[in-house]
Amino acid sequence: MKRNKTKWLLLNPPIFETFFKSPLSKNISIPLGLAYLASVLKKNDALVKIFDISAMSMKTKSVMDFIKSENPDVIGIYCSTPNVGYVRALFRNVEDRNTLKVVGGPHPTQLPADLLDVADVCIIGEGESTVVELNKYINNEISNLGDIYGLCFKKNNETCYTGNRELIEDINSIPFPARELLPAEKYSFEFPIVNMQGKYFAEMILSRGCPFKCKFCCSPRNWMGKIRFRNIENIISEIESLLQNNYFFIHFIDDVFNLIDNRVIELCEIILKKRLNFKWSCIIRADLVKKNILKLMKKAGCVQVQVGIESGEQKILDIMGKNVKLEEIRKGFSLIKSVGLQSKGFFIIGYTEETRESIIKSIKFAKLIEPTYITISIFTPYPESFIFKALKEKNLLLTENWSDYVFYKTPVFKNKFLSSRDIVYFRKIFLIKFYLRVKIIKRLFFIFVQQPAKAFQLVITYFLQLI
Numbered sequence: 001m002k003r004n005k006t007k008w009l010l011l012n013p014p015i016f017e018t019f020f021k022s023p024l025s026k027n028i029s030i031p032l033g034l035a036y037l038a039s040v041l042k043k044n045d046a047l048v049k050i051f052d053i054s055a056m057s058m059k060t061k062s063v064m065d066f067i068k069s070e071n072p073d074v075i076g077i078y079c080s081t082p083n084v085g086y087v088r089a090l091f092r093n094v095e096d097r098n099t100l101k102v103v104g105g106p107h108p109t110q111l112p113a114d115l116l117d118v119a120d121v122c123i124i125g126e127g128e129s130t131v132v133e134l135n136k137y138i139n140n141e142i143s144n145l146g147d148i149y150g151l152c153f154k155k156n157n158e159t160c161y162t163g164n165r166e167l168i169e170d171i172n173s174i175p176f177p178a179r180e181l182l183p184a185e186k187y188s189f190e191f192p193i194v195n196m197q198g199k200y201f202a203e204m205i206l207s208r209g210c211p212f213k214c215k216f217c218c219s220p221r222n223w224m225g226k227i228r229f230r231n232i233e234n235i236i237s238e239i240e241s242l243l244q245n246n247y248f249f250i251h252f253i254d255d256v257f258n259l260i261d262n263r264v265i266e267l268c269e270i271i272l273k274k275r276l277n278f279k280w281s282c283i284i285r286a287d288l289v290k291k292n293i294l295k296l297m298k299k300a301g302c303v304q305v306q307v308g309i310e311s312g313e314q315k316i317l318d319i320m321g322k323n324v325k326l327e328e329i330r331k332g333f334s335l336i337k338s339v340g341l342q343s344k345g346f347f348i349i350g351y352t353e354e355t356r357e358s359i360i361k362s363i364k365f366a367k368l369i370e371p372t373y374i375t376i377s378i379f380t381p382y383p384e385s386f387i388f389k390a391l392k393e394k395n396l397l398l399t400e401n402w403s404d405y406v407f408y409k410t411p412v413f414k415n416k417f418l419s420s421r422d423i424v425y426f427r428k429i430f431l432i433k434f435y436l437r438v439k440i441i442k443r444l445f446f447i448f449v450q451q452p453a454k455a456f457q458l459v460i461t462y463f464l465q466l467i
């Protein structure tokens with residue numbers, strides 16, 4: 001029997017650990033991948049809802065009640081590595097055998113068969129074209145799952161993998177994410193000190209992929225090592241639609257926003273020419289910054305740049321395959337500061353060759369380059385990254401319980417020179433040494449005078465990183 005409108009329910013699992021879970025933390029991100037999928041599905045005549053369990057802080061019982069009341073044909077859930085336990089438990093609880101259980105996102109992309117004990121289908125990599133074909137399969141327009149590229153599923157107890165799906169060549173052809181299905185008022189960004197004027201925060205992506213090959217990162221494998229760009233008109237049109245819908249702050253989540261100078265220049269010039277009034281932040285590489293471009297970015301509304309610094313020890317950066325010199329990072333930060341942009345620096349602690357001495361160097365380096373904020377992650381080798389495979393081969397992984405694969409808890413592998421306790425301890429010391437300084441306290445005081453609530457929020461955020 002042909003069914004015209006398939007009912008899809010897309011779920012964003014809750015974020016699990018202290019830093020994000022606390023009601024005091026204001027870092028609530030948008031499930032952009034799901035919003036893209038919803039958009040293409042809607043365009044293909046499916047009925048779609050997104051339920052952001054994370055943003056809505058829903059308990060499992062309420063989620064199950066919601067699923068029952070919706071009675072969808074398909075449940076699709078996003079899954080990063082630490083979400084595996086939640087996804088497994090949720091799918092086990094879905095009683096209706098007619099509901100197709102689909103999982104996608106970074107974890108199934110790396111380990112497609114991992115969730116096939118509970119999921120009917122795992123979608124590998126970029127999902128837009130695959131879900132459209134899956135929708136056709138459900139509507140009997142495609143007769144075999146095996147004819148759809150980019151899937152993994154079980155047939156007669158055998159795991160079937162349908163082969164790689166080509167990436168979408170022209171990403172301008174993908175409709176804008178269906179943000180109207182998300183609870184806009186729930187999303188927020190904790191760091192930039194801007195007055196949101198009661199308006200919304202959005203995340204947006206202007207390119208997919210990254211040409212670099214850092215050994216700890218999943219991005220190159222997730223996007224098959226290729227990078228594709230949206231054209232500037234397409235980007236501006238999405239920004240305009242956001243502004244019309246009461247958004248004021250946009251965080252561009254591209255892996256490397258400042259990869260191509262001319263694109264950044266063109267984007268900023270059009271923002272200025274069209275007088276698009278909004279504030280934004282982005283993720284950049286310090287070695288690629290240019291003063292004139294930073295100035296232009298600031299003029300066009302940029303308030304904060306985020307940079308993966310990773311380590312203050314050159315040897316560690318080299319082992320990571322980060323392809324950057326400490327001196328380039330130092331120069332980059334000095335330019336960022338000179339134009340008056342806020343910065344957030346990401347450090348990784350406990351990498352394979354990390355020692356007490358290299359941590360001390362990282363602390364000194366952080367104080368030298370002085371990002372406005374820092375985040376320190378305990379090194380976590382995500383499945384199938386270069387470093388994960390290397391550690392697994394050497395039998396150095398301490399656990400493959402994916403729930404532990406969050407970088408605020410405790411190391412999941414055996415470091416050559418430091419115990420897990422040392423790494424957890426040094427992470428705290430790093431944060432204390434950076435934040436408990438007169439100049440930071442003065443800055444907080446200055447913020448307190450202008451925006452007491454914001455200063456309180458920042459103190460809480462620093463504090464949450466310590467527990």
Ligand code: B12
Pocket residue numbers: 012013014015016029030031032033034036037075076077078079080081082083102103104105106107109110123125126127128131205209216217218219222253254255382383405406407408
């Ligand atoms: C924004 C972001 C976040 C946000 C929000 C994530 C979210 N729910 O969307 C926040 C800040 C909360 C976050 C947190 C974490 N993140 Co993060 N994050 C990203 C980032 C920078 C962009 C994600 C994005 O929107 N991409 C753009 C969209 C279009 O792509 P997408 O989300 O992958 O979705 C596509 C496909 O995956 C697929 N798909 C996705 N979901 C589904 C679901 C179904 C049903 C189907 C069919 C298909 C499908 O189709 C989508 C469209 O093509 C990526 C890096 C990257 N470049 O992707 C890292 C990344 C996903 N994060 C990563 C990590 C490690 C984490 C944390 C575990 C970190 C931690 N704290 O320990 C947490 C886990 C959060 C959680 N869900 O529990 C890793 C994932 C590694 C892994 N194996 O899981 C990545 C790849 C970064 C990296 N380079 O290593 N993250």
Ligand code: SF4
Pocket residue numbers: 210211212213214217218219220255256308
């Ligand atoms: S860490 Fe950043 S620069 Fe390195 S591969 Fe990942 S996304 Fe690219």
